[in-house]
Amino acid sequence: MPDVQALVNDFVLKIKRRKIEGSQATAKHTAELLRQVVSQQRITYTNQAASLIDAVKAVGEQLIEANPVELAIGNIVRRVLHMIREENVSSAMSAVEELALGSDDDEAEHDNRMGLSAAAVAAAARSTLRAPSLQTLLEDIPDSATAPHPPSSGGDSEGKSKSAAESSSRNKKLKHDVIEAINELIQEIDTCHELISAQAVEHIHQNEVILTLGHSRTVKEFLFAANEKKRSFRVFVAEGAPRYQGHVLAKELVGKGLQTTVITDSAVFAMISRVNMVIVGAHAIMANGGVIAPVGINMVALAAQRHAVPFVVLAGSHKVIIIWLTFLMHSTNTDT
Structure with a gap:
């Protein structure tokens, strides 16, 4: 699989040589590149969404610098960042709902789920209550509000193993959901x-x-x-x-x-x-x-x-x- 930086350099070179012209073509290629970035990004255990956000921001800055006049590039980067935050908040809300329905007998699972940050829950609640609009579609939610805190280190080894397995599952689901959202964005660009x-x-x-x-x-x-x-x-x-x-x-x-x-x-x-x-x-x-x-x-x-x-x-x-x-x-x- 090609290295991400090699793909970025190739895309930047094509932009500078005008091999990719037009807002639609540029937007589609940008979305496809960011999909590769998300797919190949290794997510850390403690901060799943933040690692994706940092990677997309770093690539986005290079692309925007290559062609500042083409505003579609920055627009697609912001859309993908919003998708990551939105999927992370959705995951946090799902975990909170599971926590509310879960049994108090499983203490290890209970302690693990309590690790979700209050800021993420509050951001999810605000996002849920607001009606869809251009502002809510493209606005930036602060990174600190979307990044969940690491789960508690307490508990026995069995609880830790279960916590690690659940965290790994959430990480994979986050990447999968973000990639699916980017695929929908590419489809939207194709059929505009x-x-x-x-x-x-x-x-x-x-x-x-x-x-x-x-x-x-x-x-x-x-x-x-x-x-x-x-x-x-x-x-x-x-x-x-x-x-x-x-x-x-x-x-x-x-x-x-x-x-x-x-x-x-x-x-x-x-x-x-x-x-x-x-x-x-x-x-x-x-x-x-x-x-x-x-x-x-x-x-x-x-x-x-x-x-x-x-x-x-x-x-x-x-x-x-x-x-x-x-x-x-x-x-x-x-x-x-």
Whole structure:
């Protein structure tokens, strides 16, 4: 089995040489690499979750440093860290439930289960009571609250052997559960375009006029899905200078039989009054609703706002990050 550091170095080299491009491909490769890290990590007896967290953090820092611009890498690292904490808290809650139902006759087992930290139980209770949301999905629970304390060293040799066996079983279950969660994340990344495209018929209606800018695979698949449902609509594609990726998208749309017209970026404001909806892709969606998108999207958004045209941004969950994007605008008055 390849060494973890060798896999990390190979992945970093591919990122720097642009052999892996695009948010979806980068996110998937990052998740697969972190799955390898978790699989090969040797968990210590005293602090199961913390050893996994430290290993994932160390690898994540190297990946983020290799390509700070690709925000999907940091997002996937945070998602995996959350999975580890969540599975550890779930394991702690299960042990507490077993403790409540267990018999008082087995003193060794009772003492072993009492080793669970109160902080882990409190964190689990808070996590259970809160409704699922973007914040609870991506927020970081402190490491100290998730790491259980080592069990009591008291008891006879039989109790110690049983305690060690149960601890080893919990360690294996923790790794297994985390790996399963990462597999689900990879599956989610793989199917993000299909899941988004499935909602196309709910947003695009008959004889509507759609405006988009540049080239986005998510937008392309979204429009294809609406066309396959026999929806007749027209698409205006702003060319997206300076790379002019709009020409690439327009050619692909025409190939599927969609009515497509390429317009210059400067013509967006003149055409927006004829448009029913603006649909664009994005590099990342921030926690406060801000969007990092290709050049020209801000102009399109302002035009849509001016004419009260619905503005739809399509992006997979791997592009949703917890960073808050704020723009500070300074104005100065200078006397001349």
